Amino acid sequence: MPDVPLGRRAAPAVSEAPAGGFGVYVHWPFCASKCPYCDFNSHVRESVDQAAWHRALLAEIDHFAARYFAPEARPEVGSIFFGGGTPSRMAPETVAAVIARIGARFPLAPDVEITLEANPTSTEAAKLRAFRAAGVNRLSLGVQALNDAALRFLGRQHDAREALQALDLARRVFTRVSLDLIYAYPGQSAASWRDELARALELGLDHLSLYQLTIEENTGFHGAVRRGAFTPMDDDRQADLYELTQEITAAAGLPAYEISNHARPGEACRHNLVYWRTGAYLGLGPGAHGRIAAGGERLASQQVRSPEAWAAQVAREGHGTLSVTPLGATEVAQEFLMMGLRLAEGVDLARLRALAGDAAVLDPQALSRLRAAGFLALTDERLTVTPAGRPLLNRLLAELLL
Secondary structure, eight states: OOOOOSSOOOOOSSOOOOTTOEEEEEEEOEESSOOTTOOSSOEEOSOOOHHHHHHHHHHHHHHHHHHHSOGGGOOOEEEEEEEESOGGGSOHHHHHHHHHHHHHHSOEEEEEEEEEEEOGGGOOHHHHHHHHHHTOOEEEEEEEOSSHHHHHHTTOSSOHHHHHHHHHHHHHHOSEEEEEEEEOOTTOOHHHHHHHHHHHHHTTOSEEEEEEOOOOTTSHHHHHHHHTSOOOOOHHHHHHHHHHHHHHHHHTTOOEEETTEEEOTTOSOHHHHHHHTTOEEEEESTTOEEEEEETTEEEEEEEOSSHHHHHHHHHHHSOOEEEEEEOOHHHHHHHHHHHHTTBTTOEEHHHHHHHHTTOOOBOHHHHHHHHHTTSEEEOSSEEEEOTTTGGGHHHHHHHHBO
8 A cells, every 4th residue: 555645644533542542652762782682773872962852752742643633632642652772761851751742742541651661771760760750650671681691691781680679779669660581592491490580570570571582683693593603492492481481470470461471460561552452552763663543544654763864854854754554454454363362362353353344364264273273262252362372373373364
């Protein structure tokens, strides 16, 4: 489908309240160093003009609000997520200004979730308190490991002691703190992962994001594997560690609500649920993607990827948008399936039928075969991936989608 022209688009007379919720993602692309496993749009810069980025982010909020939403009927924002990069390297004043401008352009839910990602090396007491005063009420801490050998392999700049100190500090400032860990790296044993996960659970957190190491193209690890510097863990051992992870977290009261995310009841990341439930969200900042429900359409937006090119376009045109593309019924329904099947709750079949219309998106023979194999469960209301199927989700989707 052709892109929506980048001239001013008339705002709809009535703004939809999207099923799945509405959120705002803000991308801060700068880091102190590039981790060898990371394929995100992150960049190392010696210095950042904080004032210029402050102005640019506010300009993008104004642009999206004016272009796609009627002032009298803008959807309620249920979540704001500052991701990166390392957003904890932002000036707290910029975070405060972005939150305030979103609140000036859109109604904020009374219990709006506002998350900021942070690294242990950038979590000092004064700055965390400034972020809390700015309106952030949830911190996602990228610890990645709780043992020093793993942290060195993963290219992190902190050690386990610093990580635990940062966690202690974060919990004294924020009532909601999430911890990220990476596992299934070369040489990791089931016993060492069990011990590390037990240490994480002893911290009493309500949310854990536990990611298996994947070797992505155009990363330091991808080059290292091609050179023969190390061999990734084989699929069978990864599967064993995944099953162990599910057993331990479920027994501790933090079952998986998504493939890699675990939480106590009521503590799931609301912003990520907007993605997985195919809600609508604005994507602000370099390389950010969005899904906009406006004028009876679902639009896929993408911002210019290069930080400098994005900032220059915002200064010149008032936005950093690269493209805005209408999505057809088949695309929307397929996206709903791909995202929703990541969740333990699965996919609402009534909504799937409403999104797909006359389009066929599921292969009925594949559905029957995968159900018989015990990888999928189907009722009159929902389609879900079973625990046996979750580690194989990408393969299942390749078979299932037409």
